[in-house]
Amino acid sequence: MPDARLVDSKASFASFSNVLDARLLRALADLGFARPTLVQSKAIPLALENRDILARARTGSGKTAAYCIPVVQKILNNTxxxxxxxxxxxxxxxxxxxxLSEQISAHLRGLVTYCDKEVTIANVSSGTTHHLQRTLLSDKPDIVVATPSKALALLQSKANTTLVIDEADLILSYGHDEDVRQIFSSGYLPKVYQSFLMSATMTDDVEQLKGLALRSPVILKLEEDEDEAANLxxxxxxxxxxxxxxxxxxxxxxxxxxxxxxxxxxxxxxxxRLKLFLEQFSIKSCVLNSELPLNSRYHVVQEFNKGVYEYIIASDESIKKGEQDVESEEEDAAETKDDNCDQSKSRKRKHRHKGEGDKEYGVTRGVDFVDVSCVVNFDLPPSSRSYTHRVGRxxxxxxxxxxxxxxxPEKEWGKNKVVGCVESTKKDEKISARIEAEQAARGSKIKEYKFDMKQVEAFRYRMEDALRAVTRSAVREARIKELKTEILNSDKLKAHFEDNPLDLEYLRHDKPLHPARVQSHMKHVPKYMLPKIAPVAGAEAPADSVAQDVGFVPFKKGGDRGRGRGRGRGRGGKKKSDPLKKFGR
Incomplete structure (x- = not known):
């Protein structure tokens, strides 16, 4: 095989023609892969030399293709x-x-479009039955994608020559600790195999996996450049x-x-609660959480990526998976004796729901959401690491x-009995300080924004009216209704829609739940409530239109309104303005 190190890392994928199959290059072109990213240009040549690799690169940097491409190429070489x-x-x-297993399987299927007879793929983490999964594996597919628990239940062969662990900093904290150790210690893997560990952060978990899986690895610590960091x-x-x-x-x-x-x-x-609240104002949204069937969750993400939905409300249940900062864990232990009755109630609720939902659910990591303009942390995450992965969407x-x-703020926590309080937000100020420190170390700054509450107050009466309608019983009814609907949808997705793919267009996930009282007058905002934009010095007065009546300018006190434009470029090379350009100073 030609020396992979001769590939120019700054050139297009065509420069890999001496090491990559022409069918693979053609598939990459179809997928829109013009130039390799930094992690791809570094990892692919090393992988094709059979080196073990530990790669740290930011979310969205192309780590999936960095290991999928050499895995497919090596199978083609062996064949x-x-x-x-x-x-x-x-x-x-x-x-x-x-x-993530669904996403990676789809990516692999795209790569093998022109060589699907030579490279077969099986995803054993899907919603299929255990018997069907064993049937899939009995054909000995070239590539198996799985969560550790599924892999452990189905592993029989020692023929694997390549092992990949994606999102290595997370895989142990999702309850896979024992399964992963058993995979390595029970003789399921051959004596000689190549390993990849891919991660956005370096943690103690990654160090543990490094010791288990890698032999004299090449360690790639790839940081984004200033222009890339400035895009966020x-x-x-x-x-x-x-x-x-x-x-x-x-x-x-x-x-x-x-x-x-x-x-x-x-x-x-x-x-x-948030979906029902927004419904009061005819704001459509769909939810994503561990209780929904896998097929429905995957379809929601697909449709969101196509632009069918604008708003997804996603539950990040990393708290239950023990994903907290070390400092936070120490503080929790010290404050156990000071737990109040609200915390006891919260523990009871957690206990009552224990075991519900999909333990292998997660949307903050790995899942590729396309063209997301904004991430809103309605509830601050429990750790700086979770924050990094959330904003990485x-x-x-x-x-x-x-x-x-x-x-x-801690002094504001628990004051409003109508809304209630989320236990995880009690330490928002401390976690926020850690997040700011970590982002500053990465060269990024979190700007504090202060709304001009005098102008926002005009909307408070409507907000309170809507919030009173979203009672605990309404939330409970909505939760049950949505789950029943999505179970039916999931069966349809699994059976009927396999034969009728066009019918997917008629299956929506953002339909109103309406178990709460809805008032028709809340749908529209009267013009007298719309704030007036203060004129910018030296600028001509804008033409009268609703779009120009509304903006971020009215909600900011003082400051220069000419700053805050985004530096990233969208498709077609056009410079995209920051959606918050009028939000900042």
């Missing part, structure tokens, strides 16, 4: 060189969540729990954020994006 007709599994790809504009807002609902109503109803948006909350109940692949995080 061409082998005279034997015996089939064997040559690569095992371990991932922490079922969403980050803001935080300090406000009370009830003001979160007020601000999200104003931001979405007046369309102050342009484009697709992911709104992260910290538990399943919050998904439905936007500003991907050279495009610009922004994040907006609500931080509840």
């Amino acid at each position: 061409a060189a082998s005279s034997s007709d015996s089939q064997s599994t040559r690569a095992l790809i371990l991932v922490p969540t079922r969403e 504009t980050q803001y935080s807002v300090r406000c009370s729990e009830v003001d979160k609902f007020l601000l999200i109503y104003v931001i979405l109803k007046l369309r102050l954020i342009k484009g697709k948006c992911i709104i992260f909350v910290n538990d399943v109940d919050r998904c439905y 936007t500003a991907r692949a050279g495009r610009s994006g922004m994040s907006l995080s609500f931080v509840v």
Whole structure:
């Protein structure tokens, strides 16, 4: 095989023609892969030299293709060189969540479009039965994608020559710790095999896996350049729990954020409370959480990526998986004796729901959301690491994006009994300080944004009226209704839609749940409530239109309104303006 090190890392994928099969290059062109990213240009040549690799690169940097491309190429090389007709599994790809396994399987299928007879793929983490999964594996597919628990239940062969662990910093914290150790210690793997560990951060878990899986690895620590980091504009807002609902109503109803948006909350109940609240104002959204069937979750992401939905409310349940900062864990142990009755109730609720939902659910890591303009942390995550992965859903692949995080001051926590309080937000200020410190170390700054609450107050009465309608019983009914609907949808997706793919267009996930009282007059915002934009010095007065009546300018006190433009470039090379350009100073 030609020396892979001769490939120019700055050239297009065509420069890999001496080491990559022509069919693979053609598939890459069809997928829109023109030039390799930094991690791809470094990892692919090393992988084709059979080196073990530990790669750290930011979310959205192209790590999936960095290991999928050499895995497929090596199988094609072995197929061409082998005279034997015996089939064997040559690569095992371990991932922490079922969403990620679906995504990687789809990516691999795209890569083998022109060589699908030579390279077969099986995803054993899908919603198929255990018997069907064993049947799939009995054909000995070339590549198996699985979560560790599924892989452990189905592993029989030692023929694997390549092992990949994606999202290595997360795979142990998703409850796969024992399964991963058993895979390595029970003789399921051959004595000689090549390994890849791919991660966005370096943690103690990654170090453990490094010791288990790698032999004299090449370690790639690839940091984004300043231009790439500048594509993400980050803001935080300090406000009370009830003001979160007020601000999200104003931001979405007046369309102050342009484009697709992911709104992260910290538990399943919050998904439905926020969805029902927004429904009061005819703001459509769909939810994504561990209780929904896998087929429905995967379809929601697909449709969101196509632009069918603008707003996804996603529950990030990393708290239950033990994903917290080390400092936070120490503080939790010290404060156990000071738990109040609200915390006891929270523990009871957690205990009651224990075992519900999909333990292999996760949307903050790995899942590729396309063209996300904004990430809103409605509930601040429990750790700085979770924050990094949440905001990594936007500003991907050279495009610009922004994040907006609500931080509840400790003195404001638990004051509003109508909204209630989320236990994880009690330490928002401490976690926010850690997040800011970590982002500063990466060369990024989180700007504090202060709304001009005098102008926002005009919307408070409507917000409170809507919030009163979203009772606990309404949330419970909505949760049950959505689950029943999506179970039916999931069966349809699995059976009927396999034969009728066009019918997927008629299956939506953002239909109103309406178990709460809905008032028709809340749908529209009267013109007298719309704020007037203050004129910019030296600029001509804008023409009268609703779009020009609404913007970020009215909600900011003072400051220079000419700054805050995004530096990223969208498709076609056009410079995209920051959706919060009028939000910043």
